[in-house]
Amino acid sequence: MQTQFDTTMRSRPRYGVLEPRPGLAHLIVADGEGGEAVLALFAQAPELLETARVIYMPGANGTDMTAELEAVKPAQFSRVPSYAAGRQRIVKVLGDAHMGLQVYVTGTEGLMGQVQRDAMEAGLPHDAVQTEHRGSLVRRVQCVHCKGITEHVRTDPFQCGHCGLNLFVRDHYSRRLAAFQGVCVDAEDPGEVPPAVERFK
Amino acid sequence: MSLDDYFHDETYFGDFTYRNSPQAIKRFPFPFPEDDYMYSVNMEPHVPGRKGSVFEHAFDVDEHYVAQMRDRARVLAEDPLRCQSLPHMTLAGWDLLELIMESFARDYPQWFELHKDGNRWHWINRPLGIDDKFTFLDESTLPYGPMEYITRQAQGDFTLQDQRNDNLWIEAGMVTTQADWSVDFDIGMNFHEWHAPVPLAREMGVFDRALKFLLQLQHGAPVRRFNWTMTVDPLLDTSPENYHKWGPSKTTMTRETIGRRQHLRVELQTLFRLPRSNAIAFPIRCYMISFQDLVTQPKWARRLHRVIRDLPEELATYKGFLRNRPLMVEYLSQFDDGKPTSPGWWPEDE
Numbered sequence A: 001m002q003t004q005f006d007t008t009m010r011s012r013p014r015y016g017v018l019e020p021r022p023g024l025a026h027l028i029v030a031d032g033e034g035g036e037a038v039l040a041l042f043a044q045a046p047e048l049l050e051t052a053r054v055i056y057m058p059g060a061n062g063t064d065m066t067a068e069l070e071a072v073k074p075a076q077f078s079r080v081p082s083y084a085a086g087r088q089r090i091v092k093v094l095g096d097a098h099m100g101l102q103v104y105v106t107g108t109e110g111l112m113g114q115v116q117r118d119a120m121e122a123g124l125p126h127d128a129v130q131t132e133h134r135g136s137l138v139r140r141v142q143c144v145h146c147k148g149i150t151e152h153v154r155t156d157p158f159q160c161g162h163c164g165l166n167l168f169v170r171d172h173y174s175r176r177l178a179a180f181q182g183v184c185v186d187a188e189d190p191g192e193v194p195p196a197v198e199r200f201k
Numbered sequence B: 001m002s003l004d005d006y007f008h009d010e011t012y013f014g015d016f017t018y019r020n021s022p023q024a025i026k027r028f029p030f031p032f033p034e035d036d037y038m039y040s041v042n043m044e045p046h047v048p049g050r051k052g053s054v055f056e057h058a059f060d061v062d063e064h065y066v067a068q069m070r071d072r073a074r075v076l077a078e079d080p081l082r083c084q085s086l087p088h089m090t091l092a093g094w095d096l097l098e099l100i101m102e103s104f105a106r107d108y109p110q111w112f113e114l115h116k117d118g119n120r121w122h123w124i125n126r127p128l129g130i131d132d133k134f135t136f137l138d139e140s141t142l143p144y145g146p147m148e149y150i151t152r153q154a155q156g157d158f159t160l161q162d163q164r165n166d167n168l169w170i171e172a173g174m175v176t177t178q179a180d181w182s183v184d185f186d187i188g189m190n191f192h193e194w195h196a197p198v199p200l201a202r203e204m205g206v207f208d209r210a211l212k213f214l215l216q217l218q219h220g221a222p223v224r225r226f227n228w229t230m231t232v233d234p235l236l237d238t239s240p241e242n243y244h245k246w247g248p249s250k251t252t253m254t255r256e257t258i259g260r261r262q263h264l265r266v267e268l269q270t271l272f273r274l275p276r277s278n279a280i281a282f283p284i285r286c287y288m289i290s291f292q293d294l295v296t297q298p299k300w301a302r303r304l305h306r307v308i309r310d311l312p313e314e315l316a317t318y319k320g321f322l323r324n325r326p327l328m329v330e331y332l333s334q335f336d337d338g339k340p341t342s343p344g345w346w347p348e349d350e
């Protein structure tokens, strides 16, 4: 299932649907349910399999499509436990990229944001990367106070994993940080923290 | 008058000894030309204005200069991320340094001097006791990058926007006197992205029209606009970074203390096209006036009462003073006799 988003916040990224594009090389990065979008892409354009390099990580919710993805036999397939673990590899491919590298990312917002950020840092324009949202809506959030980033945030408010302040999660989004902004929820009335609601499933 | 007599020794933090002199009150940039307020594309040419006003010069250096530069140094020592410049913005930083040094030396020769011998420049800043020789466009000859160097010596926040793909990208900034936004978070965003949290203005077309106008901004033809908000106690650094520290001040204001603690906070924003980098410099100069000082000008008191009373709730919420609005309206209403106000913001045009 593709995901529907509220589009009122203009700093919020918008995601599309992966489409095969002609290119000399294809880097495909996915997490969790993003595996389904990768399979759909290969079903549309089986010729991509011959040059595709797929880097896959299971979702934070446990979804693991490694077996299904390996079964279609992409030219190169790596399974990594997390983005942090796979990042060096991805940055290497982006850095070695010649004209004609196509980048496809699918899965959670945190993953797509981080690949887009690393692609931008490697000098690719941010629209050179195709994205498709799949699976969980958990957020990657930067605490505006201590600057620490908390991954896979499900509730609003939540407690910053670094400084311990209780943060509400804004829709304001920074592509450079690949993160939403978290701001102290009880700043004006210390101690009055509303109950956490599971907003990002 | 000696330097020390003119420039206040005052704080914007802790004991908050910041005060406006009677002259500073008279020249305060009151931002409301009418009795109500809504967002609009409020830009006009930044040409020299009335003598003695904050528009007299390209950059206004006033009695708070030295104390505000001290406050900036204090904030930067705690949080160096308030000053950031992406690597390709260094040339724009030099453009800004040149603009400020030339303007200061031309408009305030008693305080600032700039001597040039080719690219070898000699800069003297008497109020801050700075006397530096450096090579223009050679970073290794300054103690900081060019933007940081000069904006540690200029009042107000500064951001630098690169122009490409028909958009502006905020890619450098010195931001320590902001109305609750984070330069660290916003760096790298485009015009529509960094304005995303603002209510109503996008639907009104304000941002599309403003951006279109700015993309055509010409070197030598700067423009200006006002923005405003409210701040409890004269805290310059109302940053989101420190919101958990200053947030509680909003809840402790009372009828007895509002006159001295509540401040109208006005930003005089100017926009300059820079000559070498083609970037746009955006100085955001912050002025604050306590309610008790503001109401000494009858026209301003009447008008501020009406503006605050009738402001759409979305704006009061966004600006962060919804909870104190009733207290403000009650206080200001004592100074509103219902008489009409004259158009324009000058206090004496009654």
Ligand code: HEM
Pocket: B039, B040, B041, B042, B159, B161, B168, B170, B179, B180, B181, B182, B186, B194, B195, B196, B197, B198, B201, B206, B207, B210, B214, B225, B227, B228, B229, B280, B282, B315, B318, B319
């Ligand atoms: C190019 C330089 C500019 C920069 C860097 C800039 C930056 C900002 C930022 C960071 C905010 C705060 C957003 C937040 O809540 O996080 C803001 C607010 C705003 N900006 Fe701009 N801006 C620029 C030019 C303009 C122009 C030309 C207009 C003209 C219409 C404009 C209109 C506004 C308005 C109406 C707000 C809401 C302010 C309030 O109600 O307090 N800006 N701007």
